[in-house]
Amino acid sequence: MTDSAPVIEMKGITKSFPGVRALSEVSFDVRPGEVQALVGENGAGKSTLIKILSGVYHADAGEVHVGGEAVHFAHPVESLQAGIAVIYQEFSLLPERTVAQNLFLGREPRTRFGLIDGARMRAETREVLSLFAAAGRIDPDRTVGELDVATQQVVEIAKAVSTGARVVVMDEPTAALNEAECEELFATVDTLRKRGVAIIYITHRMREITRLADRVTVLKDGEVAARFDEVPAPDAIVRAMVGRDIEDFYAPPATPDEIGETILSVRGAGNAMLHDIDLDVRAGEIVGLAGIQGAGRVALAMALFGQTPFEHGDVTLNGDTVTFRNPRTAIMGGVGLLPGDRKAEGLVLMQSVRDNGMLTSRAFGKLWGSDRKNAHADTDRMDELLDHMEIRAASYDQDIRALSGGNQQKAIVARWLSMRPKLLIFIEPTRGIDVNSKAGIYHLMRDLAREGAGILMISSDLPEVIGAADRVLVMQEGRIAAEFPHGASEQDVMHAATGETGVAA
């Protein structure tokens, strides 16, 4: 830690892809025992920079030095051998193999007969895991697929440590974690820092930068926009990222006359995971649902959407009593849902933007007749909706996987708009989306509300729920535990969510 010579130094890195200059003249360094936050909007060049560092891409110009020596990685394995470990959002673990097998993947210790030394593998796994707070929960013989996401992440980090990594790159590590798990991750990062590991920490969340970072580098449009040797106020970082002040980050809350009649009303409803749910959503209103993971927010969304229906209680939608036994009846009744995991639950990645937009309407289209005559499958109208959403794509025939997260999310919104829903449920609408696009999503939700829809928004990002919603309902253990108005303090909401105090504001 006393050693302050950078373990990694990247100088004048330039990289172009056909038609795009991804990085120009980027210089970047990390010292042992420090957490360097790397921030920037999607497309700013963070991933490209990391991929050059890890040998996935080759820079067109510039040098990479590791421990003072110039290196040219031809393959990711070489960067791994040089002590650079990247922890991607999609883990590189094998879910069917045990923790120990994963830790020693590709470099299993052998007995003198040439067979794999299982005992030594387990012992060394235990030793590495003992560094982490989660160690007690992890049995080296457990299959990784049985562990929860946070614990899998610990295993991934332990794997990096066990390979003797001097540099650990974490790409938005908290994206899938809840509050408590985040805290544990931060502790893990602290442990690594104390051991003299250099950490490159990619994130969108200002809170994590304030909590963890020693230095901050901001990338914008492939260039270093700002470098801070001490962590500045979040505003300064955001300004550097976006290139201007963000005003009206959240859309203004609804005025009383914008809020109309009750669209959705739930009384005394419940199922195995939900109890005594009373809930109203009015036209023009955005209702936020906060709570820790497992509090029942998603279960509530799934009950309203007919995926895991309520077993008792009354639900009325637009004055009609309804029972949704499956998503199809819910959609016909006027409910739309934007899933939390876009790639897994929302999109058909190999299909075009337009096809993705029409996924639902086609499912309800008539079997016969051309797509132009069929009101539900009108491609011109879908194009209008996509235009209206201001989706940035080369063409709507382009595969949707090439689009940024924000634009993908808008295509899903367009999908629901074609169904003219009365109630729209957004689950983690801005997960993995950059700051500017986040603002776009908030304003879009507000516009939808103004046009008369009722909106239910589930988010694990506390400032977001409080800032974007007109009312915040806090769930806890399958019940709605408290309600707060727009602009409540984060602390109060957090207290209600964790059950420390149950006082409603």
Added chain:
Amino acid sequence: MSLAEDTPPRKTGFRFERWAPLILLGGALVIYVIVALATGQAQYLTFDNLIAILGRSIALGITAVGQTFVILVASIDLSVASLISATAVLASVVMDGSPAMIVPAVLAALVLGGVVGVTNGIVVSVLKVNPLIATLGMSLIIQGCLSAFVSNFAGEVPAAFQVFAYGEVGPFPIALLFLAGLAVLAWIVLRFTKFGSDMYAVGGNEEAARFAGIKTGRIVVLSHVICSVCAAIAGLYLASRLRSGAPWIGSDGVYDLESIAVVVIGGTVLAGGRGGIWGTMAGMLIFSLIDSVFNIAGVDSFAKQVLRGIIIVAAVAFYAIRSKRIVA
């Protein structure tokens, strides 16, 4: 991930998936005993009869051992049936009744298997051809070449080589002991060697395996070689059993599709990365027991086909529903 957030964490300890093949095997055994008793044919419940039942599935078992390897690396091999025919004919023609030619014939068959395996493996891993298509093409090529040269039983297997199919050590047929030995060997390779561990990695997540420094292409080629060599051995066994090679014995036995079915019934996932040899052995036993049940009960041979089809699908559905994930 977000959908799963409200489901309770999975319990540890008893893992259904691991024991499912054994449960199915137990079920098949119980049905067999019940049918034998119900039809008043208790003579089928003897040790000798059990051995006889097993003896009928040796070729399928050997082929399925190899098929397990390719399916574990998320590949598949549809060329095994043609290769079985080809190696049976090749061995029988080379031997042509002469005991002195046994060793050259066996070597020739194994080399043919090795060449086919390397070719399959390279086409799949280097040329990136979908394994279904690559090995289907290989199957057509082998069958075509074979049909160009022979159209009936060809060559003759000397008595000395018939020992492979008909010889016995104590109460056990040599071929059965061979299959058991092969299965143990496969188990050791999969469980205790780096190659085995690498295979699970490549089948589970090829990208992760490559990033861990595993030469994934080599692993895929090697498992194809193992598969094809196993098919070649099955061909040798059938030549020994039929005392001559014929160009239809592989396709008649439907060894390509049946070996895949046996592997899948044994709990190995078609997508790769999970499964093992004992499941495959259980799958093979289930298949032979079902066949015996049909024989005892005197089920019409067409109805038999229909029932086998239903049983394969039902077995996989049984896994899928119980383990709440897509199995095959």
